[in-house]
Amino acid sequence: MAVVGSGVMASRLSPTDVGLQLLQNSIATGAALVALILALQPVSASFNPVVTLVERALGLMDTRTAVGLIAAQFAGGLAGTVIANLMFGLNAVTLSTHERSGTGLWLGEIIATIGLLLVIFGTIRSGRTERVAFAVGGYITAAYWFTSSTSFANPAVTVARTITDTFAGIAPASAPAFILAQLLGGTVGFFLIRALYPTVPALAVDAADRKVLS
Template structure:
C-alpha cells in the first residue's frame, strides 16, 4: 500500500468510525431521553446524524473523498474518480471503521462492547425504501455542485430518515456496524443481506439516472 493510499484509507476508516459512533450513540441517547417516544428518539438521531455527516464530509473529503460507503466507492470507480485497484482497500477501511464505530459508541455508553442486534427490519416496503434511499444518495453525490456536496448529502440523509420506511441506511458498511449494536439504530443479522442487496441495486439505479441526465443535457445543447 502506498503512503497516499494509506492516508486515504485512514480517512475512510476514521470517518466511517465516527459516522457510526454518531448514528448509534445518538440513537442510544435519544431513546434514553425520549421516555418511549420513538418519534422524538428518531428526531434526535436524525439531527445528530445530519450535523455529524456534514462535518465529517467537510473534514475528510479533501483527503479521501469522504465516501464512508462501499457502494459510493464502487460507483466512483465506474466514474473514474477512484482507481479500481484502490477499491478493496477503501471497502476494507470502511467496514473496519463501521465495526470500530459501533464498539466506540458502546464504550461511551458503558454497555456491552460485542453485540448482535435483534431488531428485525424486513419486508418489501423496507427493501424498496433502501433502493430509493441509496439511489437518491448516489444521485445527490453525482449531481450536486462540488462546493455543496457536504450540505446536500447531509440534508438528503436527514430527509430520507423520515420519508423512507427503512430510515435510510443506504450504506452496506453502516448496515454492518448497526448489525453489531442491539440498540435503537440496530438491524438483525438476518435482515442484512436483503438490505445490502437493495443498496447495491439502488446505487446502480442512481448511477443510471445520473447518466440519463447527462445524455439529456448533451442532447439539449
C-alpha cells in the same frame, strides 16, 4: 458512531417517544455528516461502499483504490459501533435483535440509495463540489423520515449496526436483504447519473482527481 451513539442517547432521553427518538437520531446523523465531509474532504470523504463502487464504475478511481476504501469503510463502521457501545456503558459487541424485513423496507432502501447517489453526483457534476457536505447531510436527515427503512443506504453502516442491540441496530439476518437492496439502488443510480449528467464540468473532474468525492 454518530448513528449508534445518537440512537442510544435519544432512547435514554426520550424513552417513551419513538418519533422524538428518530428526530434526535436523524438531526445528529445529518449534522455529523456535514461536519465530517467538510473536515475530511481534503483527505477522503469516502464513507460508503456503494458510492465508491459507482465512482469506480464511472472511472473516477482504480480497482485497487476502491477495494482499499471499501475495506476501510467496513472496518471504520465496525470500530465506530464498538466505541459508541462502550461510551454508553454497553458491551462492546452485542448482536442486534431488531428485525427489519419486508418488501416495503427493501424498496425504501433502494429509493434511499438512488436518492443519495443523485444528490452526491448531481451536486458534483453541476460544479458545486463545495456544497456536497450540506446536500448529503440534508438529504440523509430527510430520508430518515420519508423512507420506510429510515435510510441506511450504506452497506458498511448496515453491517456495523448489526453489532449493537440498540435503537439503531439491525438483526444480522435482516442485513443481507438491506445490502442487496442498496446494491440494486446503486446500479439504478449509476445509470441515472449517466443519463442525467452525461458531461462532467472541469471543476468536478479536478475534484475527482483529488479524491474528494463523498
